[in-house]
Amino acid sequence: MQQIFHIVLLILLTGVAGMDAHAQRTTFIDFKEDPAITVAPGRVKIIVYSNSDKMTMQHSSGEEEGVKTAAEDGTFCYTIDYAFPEDYEDEFIKTTLILRLPAGQEEAKLTLWEGKAYVGTFNENFLTIERNGDRVYPESKAAKVTFLSEVQKLTIECNGAVCFSNGEAVTMNGTNMTASINRDGVLTEYSIAFSLDEAMPTTTFVKHPVFNIKVDNRTAIPIDLGGDLEYKKSYSYTVVSNVKVIEKELSFDEVVAKAVAKENESDFFAAANAWEDARSHVNCPIDRRGELEERLGKMSSARRFLFYAEKFERQGARIEREEGFTADSVFVYLRGAIRAYQKVLEYAPGASIYAERITTLDTKLDNHPLNMKEDTVLVQYQVITGKHPGGGGIPIYASATEKKPKTNKKDEPLGLTRDDGSFRLVFETAPPAYLYFFGDKESYAISSTTTEIVFE
Secondary structure (H helix, E strand, C coil): CHHHHHHHHHHHHHCCCCCECCCCCEEEEEEEECCCCCCCCCEEEEEEEECCCCCEEEECCCCCECEEEECCCCCEEEEEEEECCCCCCCCEEEEEEEEEECCEEEEEEEEEECCCEEEEEEEECCEEEEECCCEECCCCCEEEEEEEECCCCEEEEECCEEEEECCEECCCCCECEEEEEEEECCEEEEEEEEECCCCCCCCECCCCCEEEEEECCCCCEEEECCCCCCCCEEEEEEEEECCCCCCCCCCHHHHHHHHHHHHHCCCHHHHHHHHHHHHCCCCCCHHHHHHHHHHHHHHHHHHHHHHHHHHHHHHHHHHHHHHCCCCHHHHHHHHHHHHHHHHHHHHCCCCHHHHHHHHHHHHHHCCCCCCCCCCCCCCCCEEEEEECCCCCCCEEEEECCCECCCCCCCCCCCEECCCCCEEEEEECCCCCCEEEECCCCECEECCCCCCEECCC
């Protein structure tokens, strides 16, 4: 068990292992001939539809580039109108088309026939979807698919049925699917439970789900599970937004104020974005960039450890449901959550809500069989500081008299003054009655309440 605990702590301190690569930042739909488009003899048209105004397109058979036109629905059309060379004898030409977006590029090898039009689509995904590890689902003849996201208003369809609309679960009558939402901090858990008992009468029975996920009115991202659902299996994905709205109209001071407000709300994701905006603002003073970099780093770290804490807490709750509170792994995961929440508070001391979570979890674990907490002994140290006018390197001795004590080479000093004459002495037990600074004519009286020596 201790080995498991060490593994959890290692994950906590070094980061979560990488998720399976299922992420896709662009979507390409291959070219098809469109007979409805009229093309003049001796020419060919290549048309690409995109949701981005930053796409570029070139081909290997000429110097032409895509000419962009905007559509009323906010999308864009890029067209290359290519003329066959006058002395070209064939009715077709082979070319390689290169499409580029800020998020990636695509190459398409095409055979273009004279007088034809070819249409394709190349979109920038506004969401990135990553496959997490699969787990056991504790229900017989059932399975579950979960999408975890900081995006609060996702729309998710499964095999044509709307499961979530603009961040709200939809009741799906006549299907073997049940949608539910759980919001925990900035994270939203979109879950779809599938009953796989084929004896149950339903109009629509989904066994091989294909999801379409989108935000707002943007292009949906298709996700195919890759096969049929399996009994007692829980599938998990993470959905990340690639859209970052920068409020360029805000002044530098307004962006900083926004960052502070989000930090005070413990919205670490929004705070990190706002500090990044402040740091990159055109009017950001050079001498403040270091400070803003530090604030950005703290919010990013707080967000990272909050992700770990919430993940560990969910895992502990799941095992508690499946195996009971006394299971070893419940203690391991909840103790890991406590440590992660403590790290959150290191980077965001004002996030009192997470201090409360620590107290709640600590109280809960008081009754766990693996709780081996020992009584803590509080030691009160006395600290005495000051600044000697004689400068640095002066030995400081314990003295029993207010006068100048007799010292010899065998006496061990309590410490030395720093270069500027300052000093700081810490006493775990009662301090001596007097302190003597070598070279002075007298000692200085010390009591149990002395915190500073003032030299006249």
